Amino acid sequence: MVVSPHAVGIDIGGTAMKIALVRADGSIACNTQIPTHVAAGAAAAVPRIVAAVRALGREAGLAPEALQAAGIASAGIIDFENQLVLDAPNLRVWERHPLAQEVGRGLGVPFRLENDVNAMAYGEWRCGAGRGARHLLCVTLGTGVGGGLVLDGTLYRGACGAAGEVGHITVNRDGPACRCGSTGCLERYVGSRYIVERAAHFLQRDARPSVLRGMAPVDISARRIATAAGDGDALARAVLAETGQWLGVGLASLANVLNPERIVVGGGVAAAGDWILEPARTTLRQRAMSIPGTAARVVPAALGNHAAVVGAALLALARVEEERA
Amino acid sequence: MVVSPHAVGIDIGGTAMKIALVRADGSIACNTQIPTHVAAGAAAAVPRIVAAVRALGREAGLAPEALQAAGIASAGIIDFENQLVLDAPNLRVWERHPLAQEVGRGLGVPFRLENDVNAMAYGEWRCGAGRGARHLLCVTLGTGVGGGLVLDGTLYRGACGAAGEVGHITVNRDGPACRCGSTGCLERYVGSRYIVERAAHFLQRDARPSVLRGMAPVDISARRIATAAGDGDALARAVLAETGQWLGVGLASLANVLNPERIVVGGGVAAAGDWILEPARTTLRQRAMSIPGTAARVVPAALGNHAAVVGAALLALARVEEERA
Numbered sequence A, B: 001m002v003v004s005p006h007a008v009g010i011d012i013g014g015t016a017m018k019i020a021l022v023r024a025d026g027s028i029a030c031n032t033q034i035p036t037h038v039a040a041g042a043a044a045a046v047p048r049i050v051a052a053v054r055a056l057g058r059e060a061g062l063a064p065e066a067l068q069a070a071g072i073a074s075a076g077i078i079d080f081e082n083q084l085v086l087d088a089p090n091l092r093v094w095e096r097h098p099l100a101q102e103v104g105r106g107l108g109v110p111f112r113l114e115n116d117v118n119a120m121a122y123g124e125w126r127c128g129a130g131r132g133a134r135h136l137l138c139v140t141l142g143t144g145v146g147g148g149l150v151l152d153g154t155l156y157r158g159a160c161g162a163a164g165e166v167g168h169i170t171v172n173r174d175g176p177a178c179r180c181g182s183t184g185c186l187e188r189y190v191g192s193r194y195i196v197e198r199a200a201h202f203l204q205r206d207a208r209p210s211v212l213r214g215m216a217p218v219d220i221s222a223r224r225i226a227t228a229a230g231d232g233d234a235l236a237r238a239v240l241a242e243t244g245q246w247l248g249v250g251l252a253s254l255a256n257v258l259n260p261e262r263i264v265v266g267g268g269v270a271a272a273g274d275w276i277l278e279p280a281r282t283t284l285r286q287r288a289m290s291i292p293g294t295a296a297r298v299v300p301a302a303l304g305n306h307a308a309v310v311g312a313a314l315l316a317l318a319r320v321e322e323e324r325a
Helices: A042-060 A089-094 A099-107 A117-127 A192-205 A222-230 A235-256 A269-272 A274-287 A292-297 A304-324 B042-060 B091-095 B099-107 B117-125 B192-205 B222-230 B232-256 B268-272 B274-287 B289-293 B304-324
Strands: A006-012 A014-023 A028-035 A067-074 A077-079 A086-087 A111-115 A136-141 A147-153 A154-156 A262-266 A297-300 B008-010 B016-025 B029-033 B067-074 B077-079 B086-087 B112-114 B136-141 B145-151 B153-156 B261-266 B297-300
Touching: A006 A042, A006 A099, A006 A117, A006 A304, A006 B261, A014 A042, A014 A304, A028 A042, A028 A262, A042 A067, A042 A089, A042 A099, A042 B042, A067 A099, A067 A117, A067 A304, A077 A111, A086 A089, A099 A111, A099 A222, A099 B145, A099 B222, A111 A117, A111 A304, A117 A136, A117 A147, A117 A154, A117 A262, A117 A304, A136 A235, A136 A269, A147 A235, A192 A235, A192 A269, A192 A274, A222 A235, A222 A269, A222 A274, A235 A269, A235 A274, A235 B232, A262 A274, A269 A274, A274 A292, A274 A297, B008 B042, B008 B099, B008 B117, B008 B304, B016 B042, B016 B153, B016 B304, B029 B042, B029 B222, B029 B304, B042 B067, B042 B091, B042 B099, B067 B099, B077 B112, B077 B192, B086 B091, B099 B112, B112 B117, B112 B304, B117 B136, B117 B153, B117 B261, B117 B304, B136 B232, B136 B268, B145 B232, B192 B232, B192 B268, B222 B232, B222 B268, B232 B261, B232 B268, B232 B274, B232 B289, B261 B274, B274 B289, B274 B297
Parallel strands: A006 A067, A067 A111, A136 A262, A262 A297, B008 B067, B067 B112, B136 B261, B261 B297
Antiparallel strands: A006 A014, A014 A028, A077 A086, A136 A147, A147 A154, B008 B016, B016 B029, B077 B086, B136 B145, B145 B153
């Protein structure tokens, strides 16, 4: 039987929940994924989560006392004091349900609920691309653009747990409308749907041949553009370069305000790697002030899809340790 | 003889040094100002500073042991570990001189050097408009636009002491060139010289009568525009409203990233008060996400010109207390 301390990390998304047993060093003992079934409600999810964790425990040969904590990561704004999800567009009917409390009670262990991007930032910081940095900004590029901050060696949440909304800093005041109600937000230029929109513009105005021309417009995704760029498609590369330049505008602002030593970029769009990151780095150096611009190293995330479960589990273990101390 | 603990705060500017004896509660016992004489060098300034502090001590009837620390605030980027000013455009020949060390030795007390905007933020946080806030952004509006951050109840410096350069976040990527080398920075829209520039544009295109029309262009300053606005000048008010809108664009980005509960606005331009702050608040609410936008209360600074000396003195006292603990 395995008796060393473990925590379970649970990352709740709109379609699936990722669940992993995580060791104290952040490595994953074993993991699984179960459907979320949003419409069935949060209460119905609890026994399914508990059963999945128990099954993982058996799979890993874990002694019952080895499971010491449960970390739950959720999209949305978290009421940290009451450990409730306040505002999560993809989990509306689950809002304000004491899910973390019920999972903790079901498993008989202390629990901790955290915003998923914060959990990801913490995971990358503790055992991913952010290791060793005292001041870290983690940016996720996907449909939405989010961020998590580790400042002075601590996860920073702000006054209401809403800090890190880096997708909604203005990069162009009179730019196009953003879903958040503002205009010219960073997300409006680097979110995946806007990369696709950019590709459509390039296809219209740029005569170069491209594999993207052979695709139905509905089939063009940020991921396919990234694949094309990797395969040498010059037009796809130009689309990603322009995306990276906008990302760099935002990162320069963030470097000037936060002076981080590292900026970790993750999320689905980050799969485009240096086709986006290299122009972002160049623009960051050009636009940020020299000291913060030089200090901020921009690196790809290292933990991929697992960052949030690992981070949530390690945050829960950290809470147990704090309470012991 | 006064025996309660005091610290001296010294705020070093390009033309004058403000010096104040500060009590542990942040109140000023007495204060003075002496010319900086930049060209004479930093070493020559030390005996003048020490003599001025001694004179203040006599004026306040301070027992020698009551002076417990010296806090020095300077423009520029501070090497906090080595307590040196690295980069200060108005004090070039003083850079890297161990001024704080020499003042501390001359006075026989522990010393602490801090960036002037950080000292101001700390002063406003401890005993000014930021009192009671756990997460605070302090913005100074003047020729330059700077910022200081108190996050989770601690002054935040970032990886190289360069955090808080809020004047150089981008609000309009393709906007006019900024002195920092970037384009469309917040400072480029709300720094005092650009307010004057905006007034000149308004005077050309806006036919309304205005007291500013009677002034020689060289006499129009941000302060005079503020005075005119206070006296009912509609054109001056329009100039400040547009300035405040740009400020609000920047503050919305900062609220989304930092989720502060308070934003304290100080500096010379802030004398325009609600003629700038009210449109800034409106724009902040319109552009920030709802939770951080509602949480961030925008208030004028309370300590005026004294914020940096008070903050520097209290930071030095805090250092003495930390070392005792």
